[in-house]
Each structure stands twice: as C-alpha cells, then as structure tokens.
Amino acid sequence: MITRDDVLAAQQRIHGRRVRRTPGIAVDPGTSNLWLKCEFLQLAGVFKTRGAFNRILAGLETRTLDPARGIVTASGGNAGLANAYAAAQVGVPATVFVPETAPAVKVARLRKYGAAVQQVGREYAEAYAAAIEFSDHAGALFCHAYDQPEIAAGAGTIGEEILTDIPDVDTIVVAVGGGGLFAGIAAAAGGRARVVAVEPVLIPTLHAALQGRAARRHPRLWSRRRRPRRETHRQHRLQRRPAHRPRQRPRRRRRHHHRPLSPVAELPHGGRARRRRRVRRTHQRRLPARTR
Ligand SMILES: Cc1ncc(COP(=O)(O)O)c(C=O)c1O
Numbered sequence: 001m002i003t004r005d006d007v008l009a010a011q012q013r014i015h016g017r018r019v020r021r022t023p024g025i026a027v028d029p030g031t032s033n034l035w036l037k038c039e040f041l042q043l044a045g046v047f048k049t050r051g052a053f054n055r056i057l058a059g060l061e062t063r064t065l066d067p068a069r070g071i072v073t074a075s076g077g078n079a080g081l082a083n084a085y086a087a088a089q090v091g092v093p094a095t096v097f098v099p100e101t102a103p104a105v106k107v108a109r110l111r112k113y114g115a116a117v118q119q120v121g122r123e124y125a126e127a128y129a130a131a132i133e134f135s136d137h138a139g140a141l142f143c144h145a146y147d148q149p150e151i152a153a154g155a156g157t158i159g160e161e162i163l164t165d166i167p168d169v170d171t172i173v174v175a176v177g178g179g180g181l182f183a184g185i186a187a188a189a190g191g192r193a194r195v196v197a198v199e200p201v202l203i204p205t206l207h208a209a210l211q212g213r214a215a216r217r218h219p220r221l222w223s224r225r226r227r228p229r230r231e232t233h234r235q236h237r238l239q240r241r242p243a244h245r246p247r248q249r250p251r252r253r254r255r256h257h258h259r260p261l262s263p264v265a266e267l268p269h270g271g272r273a274r275r276r277r278r279v280r281r282t283h284q285r286r287l288p289a290r291t292r
Helices: 004-014 048-062 078-090 104-112 124-138 147-166 179-190 205-210 218-226 233-240 271-287
Strands: 024-026 033-037 071-074 094-098 116-119 171-177 194-198
Touching: 004 048, 004 147, 004 179, 024 147, 033 147, 033 205, 048 078, 048 147, 071 078, 071 124, 078 094, 078 104, 094 104, 094 124, 104 116, 116 124, 147 179, 171 179, 179 194
Parallel strands: 071 094, 094 116, 171 194
Antiparallel strands: 024 033
16 A cells, blocks of 8 residues: 655656646636646646656666666556656656557557557457566566556655645545556545545446455446447448348238138138129029029
C-alpha cells in the first residue's frame, strides 16, 4: 500500500523538470464550488505521464532499470503513450506491446515517440502476456498501466496539487479504470478530503476487486467484444453469411397446405357441387319416370 510519503517522493522526482503542473479551473466562478483539474494539458496529453516518469526515474535510482535494456509496457492506450514519451525524454529504449486490433493512429503515435511497437494477439491479455515474457527475457523494466506503487504514487501527485490549490476541497471525484489514479489520489489526500471513485456500470472492476472476485464481463459487452472493434455492423453481417451460400429470398409460405373445408357441407370446396350432382343423379334413378 502506498502512503502520502510515496506521493511526495514522486512529486520531488518528477515535478518541474518532467511534468506539467496542470491548472484547476472553477466551472462557474462565483456561483458554484465545482472545479475541474485540466489533466488533458499534461505532457503527452495523459495523466499517466506522471506515473511513467516516476517509475522510470525510480528505476534508474534503484538500478532496477538498465538504461541499455530500457522499459516495456502493454497498452494500446494512454499508458503506452505515457511510457513511450517518458522513456524518450529520459533517453532509454521503450518497447510497447499492443493487440493487433489497436487503432492505427495510436500505433503511429507510439512510433512517433520512438517506441518499438509489437502487435500481438487479438485481445489485450495476449499483448500483456507477451510483454511480461519480453521483460523476463530481455531484462527490460516492466511498467504496468496502473498496478505498481511508483505508477500510482506518480498519479497521486494530481491529488497533492488539488489540495494545494484548493485547501478546503471536501470531495475529489476520480474516474477508475484499473485503480492506480484513485489509489494515488486517496494516498495523497490522506483523510484531508473525501475521495470518491466512479467507474463504468459495464466494467465494474473496482467493485469486483473490493468484493474479492474477478470482474465479470457484463452481458451487454459480450456480443460487441466477440468481433474486432473496427469492424462495422455491415461487415459483420456479411461475414456471417458464407460466400458460397448466396442470400436467398425468403421462401413464400404455401397459402394452404390442404384444401380447406367448405363451412356448409364440410366438404372440400368444389366438392359440394359435385355432391349435389351425384345426389341428383341418384334421385333421378330412384324416382318413377312420370315425376322426372
Ligand atoms: C482519462 C482517464 N481517466 C481515468 C483513468 C483510470 O485510471 P486507472 O487505470 O489508474 O484507474 C484512465 C485510464 O486509462 C484514463 O485514461
């Protein structure tokens, strides 16, 4: 578990030289006490830059990071960008594992930061496993997206800044993914403010973790996750129909399986007239000739 001291140590390490001190702005000055922390203005555009710098610089201090072997991470998102950026600034090589389905724009940006990008597997878990294996074999320092003390403490410097800028803040609301940002800010607050974690209903990982179980994929995510993210609905429908079986028109239902019974005679339509003729013929045969 990290404490406020870890956050203060991270602040010493990264502030000024490595990351921006982002502004907190009042949403509606004078009428509301709601503030926003503008972390989108952070270097590389993501708050994860704080944790990435803290992990890399701490690694150099403790010699757990060999500058020749560099760092490795698994993320096609913000953590990948942050680590690639921080490694380039510090001057160590970075290898980033992403799934094959990672958006091309993200891969291009990682390469722009000088990272070696490895695309492995269709799901994040496969890219993650490959990154761990790479770390073991190549001796690169693994930088997790959220689950390491230095990463969480680095993110926690946001909480320190909030409490310095707005000392009487009573509640800090934090978006949760893996929980690193929340853990860091809660450590920084150290009881000085209430810290509220907010997570998506469909991916309740923190709730699951607090209940001591792994998060289960929400049923509403099942069908979407089965196909690659970039595939359109139309492509999906076309794929489901095998090429050798062209679309067939729906067969018209046969109107009547058998001829319906006439409601009057309980005979098939057309049978009633036939029956009348037959009856007439029989009567004619039986009646005496003079009455015909
Ligand atoms: C913008 C933003 N907010 C919040 C989070 C959650 O951070 P954590 O994974 O540390 O909980 C993320 C994670 O990627 C993020 O990108």
